[in-house]
Amino acid sequence: xxxxxxxxxxxxxxxxxxxxxxxxxxxxxxxxxxxxxxxxxxxxxxxxxxxxxxxxxxxxxxxxxxxxxxxxxxxxxxxxxxxxxxxxxxxxxxxxxxxxxxxxxxxxxxxxxxxxxxxxxxxxxxxxxxxxxxxxxxxxxxxxxxxxxxxxxxxxxxxxxxxxxxxxxxxxxxxxxxxxxxxxxxxxxxxxx
Ligand code: AMP
Numbered sequence: 001x002x003x004x005x006x007x008x009x010x011x012x013x014x015x016x017x018x019x020x021x022x023x024x025x026x027x028x029x030x031x032x033x034x035x036x037x038x039x040x041x042x043x044x045x046x047x048x049x050x051x052x053x054x055x056x057x058x059x060x061x062x063x064x065x066x067x068x069x070x071x072x073x074x075x076x077x078x079x080x081x082x083x084x085x086x087x088x089x090x091x092x093x094x095x096x097x098x099x100x101x102x103x104x105x106x107x108x109x110x111x112x113x114x115x116x117x118x119x120x121x122x123x124x125x126x127x128x129x130x131x132x133x134x135x136x137x138x139x140x141x142x143x144x145x146x147x148x149x150x151x152x153x154x155x156x157x158x159x160x161x162x163x164x165x166x167x168x169x170x171x172x173x174x175x176x177x178x179x180x181x182x183x184x185x186x187x188x189x190x191x192x193x
Pocket of ligand 1: 109110
């Protein structure tokens with residue numbers, strides 16, 4: 001693995017625990033020799049994780065759609081900032097650049113980005129690990145919902161197991177190191193969507 005894509009909130013959330021975890025994640029990426037791919041903004045948890053990687057001398061690649069620049073201030077210090085034409089281009093480029101995907105706590109944007117890339121794994125469009133960092137139990141209810149979806153036979157067990165979850169960055173990246181994507185029929189390539 002060379003780079004990890006981190007999706008996370010454009011806000012910092014209600015508890016300082018979230019920013020603490022984002023800083024820890026950034027520091028650990030650098031310690032493990034991994035670069036960061038992220039949304040390219042300077043605010044919220046996104047800015048916190050980017051700042052943490054940069055403070056340790058790591059590589060940060062931001063991917064910001066032009067349409068978002070009036071809403072999200074581009075981070076001035078990133079190693080590389082790709083300005084792209086649309087949200088779809090952003091997600092495709094992030095997926096190309098990264099070797100694994102992590103969602104820290106976040107809102108609708110974080111969930112949308114993370115679940116899209118997880119479903120690309122489900123379709124066999126990539127074989128890269130996808131994990132939730134469950135800081136302070138933030139994602140417990142989402143996990144409970146996915147248990148329900150599996151019990152109701154809308155999510156297959158093999159697909160559910162594509163979603164890695166851990167409470168700490170160290171535990172999550174440990175799971176990434178041992179991840180082997182299950183054999184699934186490859187239906188599409190990311191570039192064809
Ligand atoms: P949020 O988790 O709602 O704070 O959003 C986190 C970030 O996700 C936002 O700042 C946007 O950069 C990004 N985002 C929101 N919606 C989308 C989308 N449909 N596609 C790609 N990125 C998005």
